[in-house]
Structures are given as C-alpha cells and as structure tokens.
Amino acid sequence: xxxxxxxxxxxxxxxxxxxxxxxxxxxxxxxxxxxxxxxxxxxxxxxxxxxxxxxxxxxxxxxxxxxxxxxxxxxxxxxxxxxxxxxxxxxxxxxxxxxxxxxxxxxxxxxxxxxxxxxxxxxxxxxxxxxxxxxxxxxxxxxxxxxxxxxxxxxxxxxxxxxxxxxxxxxxxxxxxxxxxxxxxxxxxxxxxxxxxxxxxxxxxxxxxxxxxxxxxxxxxxxxxxxxxxxxxxxxxxxxxxxxxxxxxxxxxxxxxxxxxxxxxxxxxxxxxxxxxxxxxxxxxxxxxxxxxxxxxxxxxxxxxxxxxxxxxxxxxxxxxxxxxxxxxxxxxxxxxxxxxxxxxxxxxxxxxxxxxxxxxxxxxxxxxxxxxxxxxxxx
Amino acid sequence: xxxxxxxxxxxxxxxxxxxxxxxxxxxxxxxxxxxxxxxxxxxxxxxxxxxxxxxxxxxxxxxxxxxxxxxxxxxxxxxxxxxxxxxxxxxxxxxxxxxxxxxxxxxxxxxxxxxxxxxxxxxxxxxxxxxxxxxxxxxxxxxxxxxxxxxxxxxxxxxxxxxxxxxxxxxxxxxxxxxxxxxxxxxxxxxxxxxxxxxxxxxxxxxxxxxxxxxxxxxxxxxxxxxxxxxxxxxxxxxxxxxxxxxxxxxxxxxxxxxxxxxxxxxxxxxxxxxxxxxxxxxxxxxxxxxxxxxxxxxxxxxxxxxxxxxxxxxxxxxxxxxxxx
Numbered sequence: 001x002x003x004x005x006x007x008x009x010x011x012x013x014x015x016x017x018x019x020x021x022x023x024x025x026x027x028x029x030x031x032x033x034x035x036x037x038x039x040x041x042x043x044x045x046x047x048x049x050x051x052x053x054x055x056x057x058x059x060x061x062x063x064x065x066x067x068x069x070x071x072x073x074x075x076x077x078x079x080x081x082x083x084x085x086x087x088x089x090x091x092x093x094x095x096x097x098x099x100x101x102x103x104x105x106x107x108x109x110x111x112x113x114x115x116x117x118x119x120x121x122x123x124x125x126x127x128x129x130x131x132x133x134x135x136x137x138x139x140x141x142x143x144x145x146x147x148x149x150x151x152x153x154x155x156x157x158x159x160x161x162x163x164x165x166x167x168x169x170x171x172x173x174x175x176x177x178x179x180x181x182x183x184x185x186x187x188x189x190x191x192x193x194x195x196x197x198x199x200x201x202x203x204x205x206x207x208x209x210x211x212x213x214x215x216x217x218x219x220x221x222x223x224x225x226x227x228x229x230x231x232x233x234x235x236x237x238x239x240x241x242x243x244x245x246x247x248x249x250x251x252x253x254x255x256x257x258x259x260x261x262x263x264x265x266x267x268x269x270x271x272x273x274x275x276x277x278x279x280x281x282x283x284x285x286x287x288x289x290x291x292x293x294x295x296x297x298x299x300x301x302x303x304x305x306x307x308x309x310x311x312x313x314x315x316x317x318x319x320x321x322x323x324x325x326x327x328x329x330x331x332x333x334x335x336x337x338x339x340x341x342x343x344x345x346x347x348x349x350x351x352x353x354x355x356x357x358x359x360x361x362x363x364x365x366x367x368x369x370x371x372x373x374x375x376x377x378x379x380x
Numbered sequence: 381x382x383x384x385x386x387x388x389x390x391x392x393x394x395x396x397x398x399x400x401x402x403x404x405x406x407x408x409x410x411x412x413x414x415x416x417x418x419x420x421x422x423x424x425x426x427x428x429x430x431x432x433x434x435x436x437x438x439x440x441x442x443x444x445x446x447x448x449x450x451x452x453x454x455x456x457x458x459x460x461x462x463x464x465x466x467x468x469x470x471x472x473x474x475x476x477x478x479x480x481x482x483x484x485x486x487x488x489x490x491x492x493x494x495x496x497x498x499x500x501x502x503x504x505x506x507x508x509x510x511x512x513x514x515x516x517x518x519x520x521x522x523x524x525x526x527x528x529x530x531x532x533x534x535x536x537x538x539x540x541x542x543x544x545x546x547x548x549x550x551x552x553x554x555x556x557x558x559x560x561x562x563x564x565x566x567x568x569x570x571x572x573x574x575x576x577x578x579x580x581x582x583x584x585x586x587x588x589x590x591x592x593x594x595x596x597x598x599x600x601x602x603x604x605x606x607x608x609x610x611x612x613x614x615x616x617x618x619x620x621x622x623x624x625x626x627x628x629x630x631x632x633x634x635x636x637x638x639x640x641x642x643x644x645x646x647x648x649x650x651x652x653x654x655x656x657x658x659x660x661x662x663x664x665x666x667x668x669x670x671x672x673x674x675x676x677x678x679x680x681x682x683x684x685x686x687x688x689x690x691x692x693x694x695x696x697x698x699x700x701x702x703x704x705x706x
Contacts, residue, residue: 101537101538102538102539104534104535104537104538105535105536105538105539105541107535108531108532108535108598109598111528111531112528112598112599112600112601113601114601114602114681114682117601117681118681145531146527146528146530146531149527150524150527150528153523153524153527153677154524154677154678156674156678206534209534210531210534213436213530308412311412311537312412312537315537315538318538319538
C-alpha cells in the first residue's frame with residue numbers, strides 16, 4: 001500500500017510526456033481475431049461481397065441461409081445472425097428497411113440492452129475456434145453495428161466494415177422485381193417506390209455515419225461485377241485483410257467462378273420510378289457523395305460534412321411528411337394493434353399445434369392463468 | 381427569431397457581466413452531435429486517461445478549469461494535441477470559488493457566481509451541439525463505453541431524450557494494482573439535450589438539471605465507465621466534511637466510498653466485502669488501461685453484485701439514481 005504523500009508532492013508529480021504516452025497506448029486486442037461486417041442496403045451486392053470474402057478464406061459462421069431464386073449464388077449469411085437480427089428488430093418495432101430517422105434511436109435500445117450484448121458475445125466467442133477471420137453479413141446489420149462492435153470488444157476481436165453501394169434507383173427496381181408490391185397497395189406500386197427509396201436514403205446516410213472513424217471501405221456493386229480484382233485488392237489493403245491481399249491462385253479461380261456479371265440484371269433509372277422530386281433529389285445527392293467514398297482516398301472530411309447536411313435534410317423532409325400524413329398515422333394505430341394481435345394469436349395457435357403433449361398441457365395452463373389474471377384486473 | 385432571441389441571458393448577483401450566461405433556447409436549431417463538458421480542478425493526473433476515449437466518443441469536449449494549480453489546462457491541451465483532437469477541445473477558466481457540496485452549497489443563492497448551478501449553467505453554455513454530456517475529470521470510458529457513446533452521438537439526432545449510465549468506482553493503488561467496488565450502484569443522468577427546458581437549478585446538496593415531464597429516457601448498461609479514486613490523494617477535499625454526507629439516499633453512496641477508500645488506504649482490503657483486487661498483467665502499461673480495455677469488457681455481467689446475491693450482514697449498500705456527486 002502506498003503511503004499518502006503530502007498534497008504538494010502530488011502536485012509536483014506533474015504530467016510528463018511519458019505519462020501522456022501511457023494513456024495514449026493503443027487499445028490492446030487479440031489482434032489475430034478479426035471480424036469483417038458487410039453492410040449496406042439490401043439488393044446492393046452484400047451477398048456477392050460476402051461470398052467473395054468466403055472464397056478468399058474468411059469464415060462465414062455456419063449454418064448459412066440457403067440460396068433461393070432472389071439470390072441463386074447464396075446469401076453468405078449466417079442463419080443465427082439473421083434470426084438474431086430479426087428478433088431484435090421485432091422487439092424494437094423497426095422494419096429492416098425502415099425509413100424513419102428516429103428508428104435508429106429505437107434500434108439503439110436493443111444495442112444497449114445487456115442481455116443482447118451478453119448473448120451476442122457468447123455466440124461470437126466460439127466462432128473463432130473455426131477461424132480467426134469472420135465475415136458477418138446481413139442487410140439488417142446496419143441497425144446493430146454498435147452491438148457487434150461491443151461484442152467484438154468483449155471477445156478481443158478487431159472489426160472492419162465494408163459498405164456496399166448501388167445506385168438508389170437500381171436498388172428500388174431490384175426490390176420491386178424480387179419482392180414485389182405490397183398486397184392491397186392502391187397506388188399501383190408508387191407507395192413501394194417511395195418507401196423503398198426513403199428506406200435506402202435513411203439506411204445509407206446512417207450506415208455511413210455509424211461507421212465513420214472506424215476501419216471501413218465502400219464498394220460499388222458494379223465495380224465488383226466489372227472487375228472484382230482491383231476492388232478487392234483495394235479493400236484488402238484499406239482494411240488490412242491478409243487473407244485477401246495474399247490470396248492464392250486457387251482462391252482467385254474460385255472467385256472468378258463465383259462472380260457472375262449476369263447478376264446485374266436490374267438497371268432501373270429515375271425515369272422509371274414515380275417518386276417525389278424532393279426525395280429523389282436528396283437520394284441522388286446522397287448517392288453522389290457516397291460514390292466519392294468508394295474512390296481511393298475519397299473518405300474525406302469534406303464528403304462527411306456534405307453527408308451531415310444531407311442527413312439533416314432527410315430528417316427534416318421525413319418530419320414534414322410525417323406531419324402531413326399524421327391523420328393516417330393516428331387512424332392506423334388501432335388497425336395496427338388489431339393486426340399484430342391477430343398475428344400473435346395465429347402464431348400461438350401454430351405453436352400449440354406443433355407442441356408435444358406435456359408442452360400442450362403447459363400452454364393450456366398458461367392460457368387459463370392468463371384469463372384469470374385478466375379477469376382479476378377487470379379486463380374481462 | 382434574431383440571434384440574440386435564441387439565447388437566454390442569466391445574470392449574476394455579483395454584477396460580473398463578463399460571466400453572464402448565454403444559454404441557447406432552441407434545441408432543434410443547434411448542430412447535431414454530443415459535447416462533453418468537464419468542470420475540473422486539479423485533474424492533471426487523470427486527464428490523460430479521461431480525454432483520449434472521450435475524443436473517440438463525442439464530437440467536442442469543453443474543459444472548464446476552476447482554479448487549478450497543477451497545470452490542468454495545459455495537460456488538457458497537450459493530451460488533445462497528442463490525440464489529434466486540438467480543434468475539438470475548448471479550454472476555458474472559471475475563476476470563482478464554488479461552494480462545496482452540502483451545507484455550504486445550500487447557503488449560496490442560485491444566481492451567485494459561487495453557486496454550483498450557476499457554475500454549471502455558465503460551463504454548459506459553451507456547448508454548441510444539440511446534446512451535452514456532463515462528465516467528471518476522473519471518469520474514464522472503457523472500450524465498450526467508447527463504442528456506446530459514439531453510437532449515441534448520432535442515434536440522438538432525430539429524437540429528444542435523456543440518457544443515464546451506471547459508473548464503477550476504481551480505487552487506484554499503484555500503476556499495477558487497483559480495486560473495483562462491485563457493491564456500488566451509482567446511476568446518474570449524463571446526456572441531455574440543450575435548450576431552455578434543460579437548464580441547471582439549485583438542489584439541496586448540489587445542482588440539478590431540469591428535464592421536461594414525459595421526456596424519453598434511456599439507461600445504458602454497466603461496464604462503460606470507471607471513476608478513478610487515487611489512494612494516495614485526498615478524494616474528499618470538495619466536501620465540507622463527513623458530517624456533510626448526511627444520511628439521505630443521495631449521500632449514502634459517499635459513506636460507502638469513504639469507508640472503502642479508507643479501508644484500502646489502510647491496507648485492509650480483505651476486510652471489505654464487494655471490492656475486487658485487480659492487478660495488471662505485464663503486457664499492460666497501467667492498471668487503468670487494463671481495466672478499461674480488457675478486464676471490464678470481459679467481466680461477467682452484471683458487474684455490480686445484485687443486492688439479493690450478497691452475503692448477509694454486509695456494510696451499508698448505496699443505491700439509487702440521479703443526483704450523484706463525485
């Protein structure tokens with residue numbers, strides 16, 4: 001135990017350059033452990049990027065989501081991660097392509113809950129037994145990048161993010177082509193166009209902000225399809241991915257077989273979309289700035305400043321639209337509650353039908369208890 | 381609205397026009413972002429630990445020096461320079477004696493330059509972003525804390541909310557050894573919007589920040605911040621005396637701190653429950669680095685032992701939220 005020196009002695013123990021160096025020591029981490037997040041709007045080539053990294057030797061935790069007609073080459077997505085993100089989004093009432101700027105604060109609630117932090121770190125830690133470099137891709141990941149970075153800190157891993165870029169009109173067109181219109185949309189698809197474009201703008205503006213200052217690279221979808229080699233080498237160097245920069249010929253052959261330029265099937269332009277001018281101009285301006293970030297040395301304070309202004313303009317535009325449509329929002333409230341109650345009841349029925357005998361008995365007793373509790377509360 | 385109309389002026393009874401408060405009234409008109417405000421007196425020793433993670437987490441840092449004689453302002457500038465963040469640091473000076481917490485504070489009018497609330501209003505009036513973060517000169521963010529606050533800074537852009545956080549007392553014995561109090565729960569609100577609804581007012585023992593009713597609130601998890609207590613210094617200088625602790629829920633925390641501090645300083649750490657001894661391994665330069673970068677992030681949650689999991693007949697347990705005082 002140190003003896004307490006007189007106050008004067010403490011003051012004389014003034015800071016030296018050496019003390020400052022101690023405090024500035026870089027954060028120690030188990031540097032061999034590395035996670036690459038692939039983020040960006042859906043339909044922007046996130047699966048392509050994840051697949052390339054996998055072919056280069058980075059590990060996608062298994063099992064993966066199976067390919068389907070919307071993504072014939074595979075998603076490169078760990079099933080657990082998709083399920084985890086879906087559960088969190090549902091809990092905070094955020095849509096994967098949510099257009100609300102305030103939705104980031106709502107999603108942030110899931111990021112700061114200790115149970116989620118612990119659960120993710122517990123899942124992540126054993127993944128490094130298979131490989132030291134992981135790829136985590138899911139278009140929903142933008143909402144939870146903070147949660148992932150905290151989990152990485154806990155398991156002693158470094159992180160880097162690749163943000164995929166594709167012109168917004170193409171993203172909207174691709175979404176329309178593969179996911180279709182919302183059932184019962186009376187606007188003949190206009191609602192989808194507007195909502196998808198607003199969602200793209202929100203997600204891209206805030207994904208850029210969420211990754212600013214961290215290790216990151218921006219990649220254009222069409223660059224990957226045209227000549228993946230130069231793009232991938234740039235990314236490997238920017239993010240310090242040894243697996244990528246030191247790839248062997250066998251791995252390059254695998255990537256050549258994997259990358260199919262025919263994947264670039266949707267080339268929608270602004271002329272084909274029916275969206276409000278203010279939103280279109282804002283989305284286009286956002287794209288122009290993001291596009292600069294994909295240039296070598298393009299991740300500059302000047303671009304950040306312009307994106308800050310655009311993010312603010314988007315917030316104002318959305319607030320105005322929300323005010324304009326407030327009557328619809330209010331009217332939709334009861335309908336939403338009714339619809340979600342119906343969905344929950346249907347889910348419970350399905351779970352009951354699939355349950356084992358003892359489980360059915362348990363569920364029955366819970367229903368009885370629930371009814372009794374509601375009666376006691378006077379709820380009928 | 382003219383520029384002047386967008387500020388509320390608070391005058392002081394001493395008539396010091398050069399220390400009038402010019403408080404921004406419109407939260408929505410301010411630039412997005414988070415500014416951390418530190419009111420400090422002789423914190424030169426801690427600032428090299430405190431400032432670097434803050435610069436990684438927030439957009440701007442305001443250091444308000446109150447009569448330091450240990451070179452605190454110079455150290456703040458040197459640390460910012462070393463972190464490449466000089467342009468994100470504002471250092472200013474508040475030259476008045478400020479009443480100490482407790483009875484002395486209670487006897488000082490709110491509109492006096494010597495009152496804590498006035499001091500806080502003057503300090504926070506330097507904030508030019510939409511959100512402000514109260515911070516102390518001995519609070520160090522962990523690696524996890526940096527990530528969390530860096531996200532908050534932009535997640536708050538389109539909402540109005542107040543954010544609270546628990547902090548953990550870390551008693552530093554030497555550059556190799558420290559003790560974490562895992563019985564102390566000290567939750568306080570740190571992040572507030574600026575604007576007319578969020579000014580400081582006088583409370584019993586110290587200042588209090590006004591918050592509109594019904595505002596959204598968020599509470600951050602444990603493990604984001606430690607509060608440094610050096611065993612070779614006097615941590616209780618700014619209190620009028622142990623009697624000033626009183627026996628309210630707000631001040632019971634100080635009693636626990638006082639007990640732990642003196643037990644550790646007297647070499648009786650094994651007599652105190654709920655205190656964990658931490659020794660930095662050789663690859664870490666300092667125990668503070670070890671605790672904030674590795675030990676705490678990897679510690680099992682919850683870090684603070686829940687009251688119902690503690691052995692019976694333990695020392696008084698401090699708990700509660702809001703109004704804490706370092």
